[in-house]
Amino acid sequence: MKKLFILPVTAMLVLSLMGCAPNNTQTNAAPKGTDASTTNAGSGSGGQAKVKVMKMASANAKDRSLTRGLVKFGEIVEKETGGSVKVEVFADGQLGGDIAVFEGMKIGSIQGATMSTGPIASFAKRFNVFDLPFLFKDTDTAYKVLDGKIGQELLNDLPAAGVVGLSYMENGFRDLTNNKREVKSVDDVKGLKIRTLENELHIELWKTLGAVPTPMAITELFTALEQRVVDGQENPSGNVKLNKFYEVQKYITKTGHVYNASPLLVSNKFWEQLSDKEKEALKKAATEATAWQRQENQKETADAYDFLTKNKMTVTTLSPEEKQKFVDKLQPVYDKYKPIIGEDLVNRLLEAVK
Secondary structure: OOOOOOOOHHHHHHHHHHHHOOOOOOOOOOOOOOOOOEEEEEOOOOOEEEEEEEEEEOOOOOOOHHHHHHHHHHHHHHHHOOOOEEEEEEOOOOOOOHHHHHHHHHHOOOOEEEOOHHHHOOOOHHHHHHHOOOOOOOHHHHHHHHOOHHHHHHHOOHHHHOEEEEEEEEEEEOEEEEOOOOOOOHHHHOOOEEEEOOOHHHHHHHHHOOOEEEEOOHHHHHHHHHOOOOOEEEEOHHHHHHOOHHHOOOEEEEOOOOEEEEEEEEEHHHHOOOOHHHHHHHHHHHHHHHHHHHHHHHHHHHHHHHHHHHOOOEEEEOOHHHHHHHHHHOHHHHHHHHHHHOHHHHHHHHHHOO
16 A cells, blocks of 8 residues: 655645745756756856756776876866866766767767777777777877877767767777686687677677677676676776776786777767867867876876786786787788778878887
8 A cells, every 4th residue: 555645734834935935046957948968057147157067978987097087177178168168977887888878979968978999980980990909019109190190080080970089098008808718829819708899890800819709888897707708808907907807807918909099079969069269178178188198097007917916817928929929810800901991091000100
């Protein structure tokens, strides 16, 4: 039987009187007829000033440099816009995996994010070029390309996919972990069930190495590892540490098979609501926050291997000879994806990284 709750008569009279009084309580709900990302705030002169709320998504842990980079971006944005743009960061995949978040940015329900180039390539195929295996020899080479003409050229592809790209933060070089055996050679990869990014090139990469690739969002990964749905996964060491994969994985090999840039993205629908001054503020904030985040990520990477060793993971470094065997075995991936990405772009990039 449903319980009924009856207010005392006195309480009912009080509520009735409150209903007649003017309501000065501020609300974050957007007024009818306005965009959901816009709220009203007092302007200080008795009027109402629109505050554009920017929900930004990160699939990474809240302490990861990429998430903290978004927080830094938000701090700079709010300062540079005088508070007309307010940034709210949602970590740990609260707004969904990368593919779902990108879809959200396209329709404007999510205003910004940072994510690896692999998922972005599902919407802008030329971004696959940055995920070609063993492309960048080090981060300095990656920065020169990403911050140069080729990097900007690829960002110019994004508005057609519904987003604006402001800069390239970084996820870092991806390593292989698993719970079956130590991987010291390319032959040790054969037969391992490996979670991959939701990206066809990454799936092809692991098939070529003889693994059994299983694409899934990172938000599902810990449980999949714990329940042995997959044997392993591949991620930068900072993610392995902060997502606590060391609790369910025994081995990590420093393969460095893909360098993951992580572009800072803004929903095109949100971008079009901004004034020219606000757009410039976001660009400035992206430049400053990206430089800060890259430095933080380098620190995370350096610290992560020591941490993982202390937490009983076996950390393996490939010999130069064995690493070259990985490179050689993955040449067919280049042959397959050159015509898909565009031979001219691939050739220009290969020349740029020399």
